[in-house]
Every structure is written in C-alpha cells, then in structure tokens.
Amino acid sequence: MKRFLLTLWNDLLGLFYPRICGACGAPLIDGEELLCLYCLFELPRLSYHRYPDDENPLRNIFAGCSSVRQVIAYLHFQKESYVQHLIHEFKYHKNERLAIYIGRLAAEDLQRDGYLTDVDLFVPVPLHPRKMRQRGYNQSERVARGMASVYHHPIDTTSLIRHTYTKTQTRKSAYERRQNVKNVFSVAHPERLAGHHILLIDDVLTTGSTLLNCIDALRNVPDLLISIFVVSTVI
Ligand SMILES: [Zn+2]
Structure with a gap:
C-alpha cells in the first residue's frame, strides 16, 4: 500500500x-x-588529470602557481551540447539538485581512482552576494555539496569572498575576462585556510581567469596547497 x-x-x-x-x-x-x-x-568525461603534469593542458594554465597541485575537469564543454544544457540547467534554471548530483557523480569516479585523497577542505568559487540573491544559490557550492557527500570534507563558504560585482563573462574576450575579475576576490579569514590543502571548485573553466584571481587572492595564506576541480572546460 x-x-x-x-x-x-x-x-x-x-x-x-x-x-x-x-x-x-x-x-x-x-x-x-x-x-x-x-x-x-x-557524457564526454575528460581524463587530463591522468596525464603527466607537463602534458596536462589544464595544469599549464596554472604553471606559474607554486601552490597548485592537481587540476581536474570532469566534462568537455562545447556550445550547443548536452553539457552546455546541463550547466545552464543548474546555473540559470534553478536546478540545484542537478549541481549536487553532478558533484557526487564526479567525486565517485575520482575517489574510486584515488584522486584528491590529500585534499581536506572544499572551497567553492564564491558569487557576489547580489548575484547570489538573483540566482538563489551558488551553483559551485551545490557541486561542492555533492562532492562532500562522497569525500566527507567540510565546505568553507566564508573565507574566500567576492567583493566586486562583475557582469557575465560569456561574451568577453580572454583579455577582458582577466581585467573583469582582477581584484574581485579577497580572503576574509586566512587563518581558517592556513595549513590546509583546499579544493577550489568552479563550474566552467574557459581561460582560467576567475580561478587565477582566486589563487592570487589566496597567495598570502600560510602553508596553503590548492587543487582545482571544474565541472567542465572548453579546453
Ligand atoms: Zn539524457
């Protein structure tokens, strides 16, 4: 019954x-x-993280960042593809459960293959509070929740903050993107991050400008190691 x-x-x-x-x-x-x-x-799953560091095109973007360890992208993003539809669903159409689900799927694969085992804290790339209010949630934080259901690491959403509102990046050139996110992040609680190996989590990696600016904001945190996970990349 x-x-x-x-x-x-x-x-x-x-x-x-x-x-x-x-x-x-x-x-x-x-x-x-x-x-x-x-x-x-x-779904077009990527395996760049299995390549040697010098052959991993994602690792090359962060080559100048000595604190960066692993760089992992889950899916290959192409315009008009199912992956674009999926990302838009959880980014613009309030399908937050899908973001959590994708985070869990990715984490199950990565954990099974022994990746990210020495990370101990998840740090989703923050949204500006105004954008957060418009969207209702931070999609990267929802992805982090899905990953945390597998790895059981805490999620820190208060130490790295986005203090400047930036317009959407999708129609900008690589140079404009870099300028657009310059100095928009800062670290509110460096002591909470000190000594950790964090996983920075974002939805799409295009030029890497957003993540590079996050890493720049984190440069004065003592003894910090950084790995990167993005749900998708155009690379
Ligand atoms: Zn389908």
Missing part, C-alpha cells in the same frame, strides 16, 4: 513537474535520477 501511494505520488508530481533529463531533455524512466542512462554513460 505504502509503495503504491509513493508511486501514485511520483506520478502526480510528474504531471506538474515532468521528469526530464537535465542534459538531453528526454523523459526519465523509472530508476533514472536527473540524467537519463544514455547521458549518464555518454
């Missing part, structure tokens, strides 16, 4: 909130959760 009521409830919910895949938009069938099985298996 209980199971019947639960199924009925899910069917009723489905009438109001159709269950569709967060990447390709196909209707989900029983047993599928947020992504259809096709997308779950066929």
Whole structure:
C-alpha cells in the first residue's frame, strides 16, 4: 500500500513537474535520477588529470602557481551540447539538485581512482552576494555539496569572498575576462585556510581567469596547497 501511494505520488508530481533529463531533455524512466542512462554513460568525461603534469593542458594554465597541485575537469564543454544544457540547467534554471548530483557523480569516479585523497577542505568559487540573491544559490557550492557527500570534507563558504560585482563573462574576450575579475576576490579569514590543502571548485573553466584571481587572492595564506576541480572546460 505504502509503495503504491509513493508511486501514485511520483506520478502526480510528474504531471506538474515532468521528469526530464537535465542534459538531453528526454523523459526519465523509472530508476533514472536527473540524467537519463544514455547521458549518464555518454557524457564526454575528460581524463587530463591522468596525464603527466607537463602534458596536462589544464595544469599549464596554472604553471606559474607554486601552490597548485592537481587540476581536474570532469566534462568537455562545447556550445550547443548536452553539457552546455546541463550547466545552464543548474546555473540559470534553478536546478540545484542537478549541481549536487553532478558533484557526487564526479567525486565517485575520482575517489574510486584515488584522486584528491590529500585534499581536506572544499572551497567553492564564491558569487557576489547580489548575484547570489538573483540566482538563489551558488551553483559551485551545490557541486561542492555533492562532492562532500562522497569525500566527507567540510565546505568553507566564508573565507574566500567576492567583493566586486562583475557582469557575465560569456561574451568577453580572454583579455577582458582577466581585467573583469582582477581584484574581485579577497580572503576574509586566512587563518581558517592556513595549513590546509583546499579544493577550489568552479563550474566552467574557459581561460582560467576567475580561478587565477582566486589563487592570487589566496597567495598570502600560510602553508596553503590548492587543487582545482571544474565541472567542465572548453579546453
Ligand atoms: Zn539524457
């Protein structure tokens, strides 16, 4: 009886909130959760983190940063692709559960393969408070939550802060992006980060300007190691 009521409830919910895949938009069938099985298996997962450091194109972006250890991107981002749709779903269409889900999927793969085992604190790239109010949540923090459900590390959302409001980056050139995020981050509580190996978490890596500016803001934190995880990259 209980199971019947639960199924009925899910069917009723489905009438109001159709269950569709967060990447390709196909209707989900029983047993599928947020992504259809096709997308779950066929999403373009990247493996740059398996390359030697000098052959990892993501690692090269951060070559001048002595505190940076691992740089990991989960999916390959292309315009008009399922990955773009997925990112837009959790960034602009309030599908925060999808961000948590993707964080968990990525973390399950990485933990199984022995990556990020010496990280001890997750630090999502912060949004400006105004953008946070508009969006309702920080998508990178939701990704961090998904990852934390696997790694069980705490998430720090108060030490690294974004104190300047920046307009969206998507239509800017690489130079404009770098200028746009220069000096927009600062560290409110360096003592909370000191001595840690943090994982900086962001949704999309294009030129790396946002993350490079975060790393610059963190440069005076004593004994800090930094690894980087992005859900997707155009590289
Ligand atoms: Zn799908």
